[in-house]
Amino acid sequence: MTTDRPAPRAAAPCSEDVQRFVFRPAAAAGLVRNARALLDAAPRELAESFEQAVRAAGLAS
């Protein structure tokens, strides 16, 4: 559904561990369904904000 891959490191040396989150729209249905479950008990405003984003992105089912 989604894959994570290491981000390109900056030229400056550092010991930080950076993780990039990559989401594939093709596999969004399950992701959105699980996300809605997380938002079950969330305030209405937050759930609305989420729904507006997934609708605009064409990810809503």
Add this chain to the structure above:
Amino acid sequence: MALKIVVTLHGIRTRGQWQKQITPYLARYGLIPYHLDYGFFGVLAFLLPWARAGRVQWLRRELRDLMDRTGARRVSVIAHSFGTWLALEVLEAENGNLRFDRVVLTGSIVRRDFPWGAMLARRRWIQALRNERATGDWVVRAAELFARLAGPLAPRAGASGALGFNTACPGVHDRQVVGGHSEVLNIANYDKWARFIAFPHLPDDHLRRVRMLVQQIRALAAAHLGLAAELVRANIFVPSASALRMIPGAWDNMTWAPEHDIELALDHGSTGRAFTDGTPFSIRRRGAGWTAGVLPGPEQAKLNPRLQWVLSLPIGRIVARDDVAVAQDVVGVLNIDGLDSVPALLQTAGDQTLKTLVFTLWASTEKIRQSLALANMGEPLHDD
């Protein structure tokens, strides 16, 4: 908080009554007005190259003197008509020695092919522009006609105050009204111009909503990461003066005051990468690492020493691009971070529960995006 100075410039055949009227609107947002008056400048003087050049030199001196005396690195500008032309002529003549913060052009006679892409994105001589234009403005059309017909004597002028600019680019906000040359000086616009210039400081309507959503997102993150709420914090970084800076007040549980003034390079760390890449990033301490070379010394010293991890969510319109969901037109980054320890979930790369949580938090920033986008243009909150 750095004080913001707003230079106002009137047009020809006027002494700028609007400059006096706008003062209380600027003061409402903590802005410092500095009204410049170059005297009554007639149409005939506008047609004479040496007369125009004299005003350009005068404005260069005024602005340099103002910045020397105040120590300001940038000033914002509100200009009308010939004042718009003057301001941008000076900016180009100074060739980077003088920079503007946020600029409002009203009844602009600046040429329509002005290189906004270079000015905003590459050279960063200006942070943002609001072009307030009137479709029936014959004065700016006459200025463009004169510029075409008068050959080498003509100013580099155009009807951008009626027709807008040729090139659209991020940071250029175009507002249109129906009316003539003075219609854009409608007092109903003054509050919006003040809001536009005050950004990234948020006016109360936007700040209330953004702060509420930030609180809710922080609480959701804490609950699902299995952390005590007091160990989780949230803040928003936006680009300002060539760096990413926190929006004052648009945070939750940020009790370590030195962090409020932290400056991040536009592409630095998880915040910078989220901002430039448009996808969420996370960063965490690993052993004794992180402290060396992560931030320039003065900025590193501002960090709360208890900080252990950061999750950076780009605030933008989420779209599918190249088969990846990315935020486009990113206006800022919501950081959720934590103190004392790294939650187990964040240490399990590829975990589906973590991915679901990150996506949920990320998509929940949509109403924050709407508020920041409106505030960035100077527009008030529209109830939805």
